Amino acid sequence: MQGASLTLRDIACRRGDNLLFRGLSFALVGGQALHLTGANGIGKSSLIRIIAGLLPAYRGSVEREGAVALLDERPALDPHLPLGRALAFWQRLDGPEDNQAARLGLSDLMDVPVRYLSTGQKKRAALARLIGQRAPLWLLDEPLNGLDAKGVALVETLVAEHCRGGGICVIASHQPISLADVRRLAIADHAA
Amino acid sequence: MSTLGTLLLRDLKQLLLGGRRGGTLLPVLFFIAVAMLYPFAVGPDAPVLARTGGGVLWIAALLAAILPLDRLIEPDLELGLFDQWTLRGISEEMVIAVRVLAHWLSFAPPLMLAALPGAALVGIDGPTLRTVELGLLLGTPGLAALGVTVAALTAGLRGGAALGGLLVIPLAVPLLVFGAGSLATGGESGLALCGAASLVLLAIAPFAGGAAIRAGRG
Numbered sequence: 001m002q003g004a005s006l007t008l009r010d011i012a013c014r015r016g017d018n019l020l021f022r023g024l025s026f027a028l029v030g031g032q033a034l035h036l037t038g039a040n041g042i043g044k045s046s047l048i049r050i051i052a053g054l055l056p057a058y059r060g061s062v063e064r065e066g067a068v069a070l071l072d073e074r075p076a077l078d079p080h081l082p083l084g085r086a087l088a089f090w091q092r093l094d095g096p097e098d099n100q101a102a103r104l105g106l107s108d109l110m111d112v113p114v115r116y117l118s119t120g121q122k123k124r125a126a127l128a129r130l131i132g133q134r135a136p137l138w139l140l141d142e143p144l145n146g147l148d149a150k151g152v153a154l155v156e157t158l159v160a161e162h163c164r165g166g167g168i169c170v171i172a173s174h175q176p177i178s179l180a181d182v183r184r185l186a187i188a189d190h191a192a
Numbered sequence: 193m194s195t196l197g198t199l200l201l202r203d204l205k206q207l208l209l210g211g212r213r214g215g216t217l218l219p220v221l222f223f224i225a226v227a228m229l230y231p232f233a234v235g236p237d238a239p240v241l242a243r244t245g246g247g248v249l250w251i252a253a254l255l256a257a258i259l260p261l262d263r264l265i266e267p268d269l270e271l272g273l274f275d276q277w278t279l280r281g282i283s284e285e286m287v288i289a290v291r292v293l294a295h296w297l298s299f300a301p302p303l304m305l306a307a308l309p310g311a312a313l314v315g316i317d318g319p320t321l322r323t324v325e326l327g328l329l330l331g332t333p334g335l336a337a338l339g340v341t342v343a344a345l346t347a348g349l350r351g352g353a354a355l356g357g358l359l360v361i362p363l364a365v366p367l368l369v370f371g372a373g374s375l376a377t378g379g380e381s382g383l384a385l386c387g388a389a390s391l392v393l394l395a396i397a398p399f400a401g402g403a404a405i406r407a408g409r410g
Contacts, residue, residue, distance in 0.1 A: 054275055054409055068279050074272030078206075092198040093280060133280070 004030045004066035004136035004168050011060035013046050019192035030166040038187035044172035048141045069135035075126040077114045084110035090129050097132040104128050119146030138169040203294030219256035219299050220306045226252035227310035245314030246324050250372040257335045258360050262353035264343035284402035292397050296336035304328050327371035334367050334390030337397035344401035348408055
């Protein structure tokens, strides 16, 4: 994970006729985490998708060094498959991983079809997929939604560990997240 | 396992008989139903049935291929799978190409098998059946490519399934003209042109489908 970096220069984002924000710049290197804050609809998810390269920026440039892993509101797991097999699909693409299931509280759910999982359980399953990708750049879009207090603490631990290992983490969340040395960026400061 | 193999295996599990997206059974039943209804509508006039039966099988096959359209691309788009593939460097073009193959495997061989009882139902003779089967073999890859492309174009649109059907029909006309046309002339040039039309559609599909998925993001 050495050498991961993320640089945004003068990013502006337009959705339809609305300019959501402009002049947004920041740079992160391995080991740093950034918390994007702001009310609903201010453009947090759009910014995450711009960083991921899934949405073109209206203006500005994004430079990424290292692979990107994305966690958003969609777990990207086949709903009808048992959780174990749905995760196995991504393992075949990402390569085998050390088993995180027990830690994420998923061990007993491996035979349960994904569509029967609760919101929080789906989020944990998506986290397992995210970790399995072993990408240095984590983009988390509202990772705390649907998680209980234990789940929130787990996400905080995972992010801290990821950064200690030299990874970068960008978290978009309207909820507070307690992390040591996390930088905060309020998108409202750049609202157009 | 390679990326291609992993993707193809997942697609086949979803699309084949017993898979969640049931791409096999519905088109086959529809195809047989049309072949069964046709003699009722036209009447028991054996020469008329024998002369027109091949063409009816072709139309039935074309319409049957439209049935699974809405389940080809849209569910994966909604699940966020395409975004995850893109982040892993798996291009949309590759996913679409694999899906064309899986879609073809899930509907064309069963349809060609169903053409055997279908031929008996509309009363066409052996050589005609042979031409129909050859035509289907050459034409269905093009139909699969067209179906996946249109499914990618209409994914996420309201009423996308109905619109998809309407888009496929005019674009499938060359396949039908050459494929079913080979029955009338009994010539092989029709079959060759049907195969050529198929190849063109196959060549375009991954790029058109991939571009459609990227354009639909946002």
